[in-house]
Amino acid sequence: xxxxxxxxxxxxxxxxxxxxxxxxxxxxxxxxxxxxxxxxxxxxxxxxxxxxxxxxxxxxxxxxxxxxxxxxxxxxxxxxxxxxxxxxxxxxxxxxxxxxxxxxxxxxxxxxxxxxxxxxxxxxxxxxxxxxxxxxxxxxxxxxxxxxxxxxxxxxxxxxxxxxxxxxxxxxxxxxxxxxxxxxxxxxxxxxxxxxxxxxxxxxxxxxxxxxxxxxxxxxxxxxxxxxxxxxxxxxxxxxxxxxxxxxxxxxxxxxxxxxxxxxxxxxxxxxxxxxxxxxxxxxxxxxxxxxxxxxxxxxxxxxxxxxxxxxxxxxxxxxxxxxxxxxxxxxxxxxxxxxxxxxxxxxxxxxxxxxxxxxxxxxxxxxxxxxxxxxxxxxxxxxxxxxxxxxxxxxxxxxxxxxxxxxxxxxxxxxxxxxxxxxxxxxxxxxxxxxxxxxxxxxxxxxxxxxxxxxxxxxxxxxxxxxxxxxxxxxxxxxxxxxxxxxxxxxxxxxxxxxxxxxxxxxxxxxxxxxxxxxxxxxxxxxxxxxxxxxxxxxxxxxxxxxxxxxxxxxxxxxxxxxxxxxxxxxxxxxxxxxxxxxxxxxxxxxxxxxxxxxxxxxxxxxxxxxxxxxxxxxxxxxx
Numbered sequence: 001x002x003x004x005x006x007x008x009x010x011x012x013x014x015x016x017x018x019x020x021x022x023x024x025x026x027x028x029x030x031x032x033x034x035x036x037x038x039x040x041x042x043x044x045x046x047x048x049x050x051x052x053x054x055x056x057x058x059x060x061x062x063x064x065x066x067x068x069x070x071x072x073x074x075x076x077x078x079x080x081x082x083x084x085x086x087x088x089x090x091x092x093x094x095x096x097x098x099x100x101x102x103x104x105x106x107x108x109x110x111x112x113x114x115x116x117x118x119x120x121x122x123x124x125x126x127x128x129x130x131x132x133x134x135x136x137x138x139x140x141x142x143x144x145x146x147x148x149x150x151x152x153x154x155x156x157x158x159x160x161x162x163x164x165x166x167x168x169x170x171x172x173x174x175x176x177x178x179x180x181x182x183x184x185x186x187x188x189x190x191x192x193x194x195x196x197x198x199x200x201x202x203x204x205x206x207x208x209x210x211x212x213x214x215x216x217x218x219x220x221x222x223x224x225x226x227x228x229x230x231x232x233x234x235x236x237x238x239x240x241x242x243x244x245x246x247x248x249x250x251x252x253x254x255x256x257x258x259x260x261x262x263x264x265x266x267x268x269x270x271x272x273x274x275x276x277x278x279x280x281x282x283x284x285x286x287x288x289x290x291x292x293x294x295x296x297x298x299x300x301x302x303x304x305x306x307x308x309x310x311x312x313x314x315x316x317x318x319x320x321x322x323x324x325x326x327x328x329x330x331x332x333x334x335x336x337x338x339x340x341x342x343x344x345x346x347x348x349x350x351x352x353x354x355x356x357x358x359x360x361x362x363x364x365x366x367x368x369x370x371x372x373x374x375x376x377x378x379x380x381x382x383x384x385x386x387x388x389x390x391x392x393x394x395x396x397x398x399x400x401x402x403x404x405x406x407x408x409x410x411x412x413x414x415x416x417x418x419x420x421x422x423x424x425x426x427x428x429x430x431x432x433x434x435x436x437x438x439x440x441x442x443x444x445x446x447x448x449x450x451x452x453x454x455x456x457x458x459x460x461x462x463x464x465x466x467x468x469x470x471x472x473x474x475x476x477x478x479x480x481x482x483x484x485x486x487x488x489x490x491x492x493x494x495x496x497x498x499x500x501x502x503x504x505x506x507x508x509x510x511x512x513x514x515x516x517x518x519x520x521x522x523x524x525x526x527x528x529x530x531x532x533x534x535x536x537x538x539x540x541x542x543x544x545x546x547x548x549x550x551x552x553x554x555x556x557x558x559x560x561x562x563x564x565x566x567x568x569x570x571x572x573x574x575x576x577x578x579x580x581x582x583x584x585x586x587x588x589x590x591x592x593x594x595x596x597x598x599x600x601x602x603x604x605x606x607x608x609x610x611x612x613x614x615x616x617x618x619x620x621x622x623x624x625x
Contacts, residue, residue: 084114259420480556504585
């Protein structure tokens with residue numbers, strides 16, 4: 001523009017006798033910034049170019065900017081259901097990872113701990129070493145045994161809850177009875193019963209995470225005459241710790257993890273023990289493969305003292321835990337590792353049943369190892385060879401007032417019956433979850449519209465916005481540890497919640513296409529593994545041939561990589577802004593609140609060169625300019 005004006009000025013000459021002056025123009029040299037303004041005809045030519053245009057040139061705004069800063073995320077009300085290992089970890093990680101979160105954790109029990117709070121039967125302990133079965137961020141160097149008893153594990157997670165102030169967000173003895181989506185308000189209405197007062201309350205949440213575990217909904221078997229029995233009848237997960245089995249006749253039904261632990265402990269104290277084992281199962285030593293027993297193994301004083309050196313403890317822990325990341329090949333049908341496992345298990349089982357070799361064919365399954373979860377069973381095989389123990393595979397016909405009758409007509413009298421028959425393992429929520437006129441629990445039941453836990457990556461499902469599952473369907477891969485899986489999944493949800501809060505997202509849910517393709521991949525993967533052999537397990541809802549949903553379709557390391565970088569393109573979004581513009585609420589008025597604070601650090605990316613990690617440059621979400 002300046003060049004154009006200069007060109008015009010050079011071509012317009014003042015008339016004879018006139019001087020290029022500001023005299024008579026009403027303008028002083030100062031008013032024209034010291035530049036002479038052509039008079040007469042020149043004014044008529046230049047003035048239109050100097051005047052402001054009467055019509056706007058820039059496009060008219062379609063909406064007003066939101067009066068907010070981009071670094072002021074929306075405060076989200078998040079409800080977590082359950083306070084076992086998963087819920088406690090959520091109570092630690094989510095407040096640290098999600099700015100402004102308003103967290104509430106509902107737990108039906110009187111304290112945290114989940115399965116380790118509920119299960120108190122004799123011999124209950126973890127079949128994973130204690131130094132592996134703990135959080136990555138707050139390890140306990142004082143475990144008393146290599147394979148910790150249930151009470152010690154419970155105390156550990158309660159200690160974590162105190163250390164990280166999880167209790168402030170907890171509502172204990174509060175049982176969730178229903179979730180119902182309010183589309184108009186884009187919130188979940190959470191109906192909860194206070195088990196202490198029997199009061200029912202309804203709370204609203206912007207986002208809900210279920211952390212109810214896999215074995216929470218224990219159930220008694222459905223045998224005729226079950227409640228006719230006059231003796232003590234208990235599920236293993238509802239054990240009566242005041243009961244003294246000494247000298248009594250006892251029956252244990254089931255040969256899963258809890259049944260195996262019960263049998264090996266009760267047989268030492270009872271006068272007679274009936275063991276009802278409908279299914280054959282593989283009994284292993286341990287999951288890492290080199291420990292020979294999970295009997296109580298106290299950790300030596302010398303080893304405990306060495307853990308006082310953080311470097312030595314880290315070395316010990318890494319060496320032990322790394323073993324649990326290996327062995328994925330054993331899952332694949334026909335693999336050399338799986339065949340080796342079969343040969344080893346048969347050899348070891350035969351040796352341990354030497355006292356009653358006829359039991360071997362009753363124990364060894366016709367399906368491959370790993371079709372069901374391997375069950376470490378120290379003392380179990382030895383226990384069932386004792387003379388006062390009877391191993392029974394004849395199906396149960398009915399319960400009577402004094403005992404159990406089997407299909408062959410034989411009746412066995414007992415003083416107490418303990419049902420180690422597991423829990424409801426179909427992953428169907430234990431309460432209704434309503435959205436769009438449909439109940440998720442009904443959809444997922446075997447006779448429902450979907451017929452199985454239909455999810456995207458095991459973390460969410462189409463049609464149920466702002467709802468996530470932690471350690472739910474496909475919650476863990478082969479390898480790794482449960483605490484690690486939980487931490488990885490919660491970190492995934494922290495990223496999702498930050499995105500929702502930061503970008504003004506009203507609702508988020510996976511697309512149906514993404515969920516369908518995840519199911520298709522899972523089917524292709526599991527079909528090549530021994531998991532799809534003819535066995536019933538909690539991997540497949542206890543029904544041979546059903547879809548596998550208890551494991552991730554891949555290794556634990558594979559799962560960690562998939563969840564590390566969320567595929568945002570697989571999700572569908574609605575936004576808070578009434579403009580319909582996805583950036584309106586998110587971008588706000590175009591600058592940050594931080595830059596207005598003269599005391600704020602606007603250069604957190606500048607560090608001492610020796611402390612720079614090129615992989616992390618400009619990637620710390622919590623430390624931006």
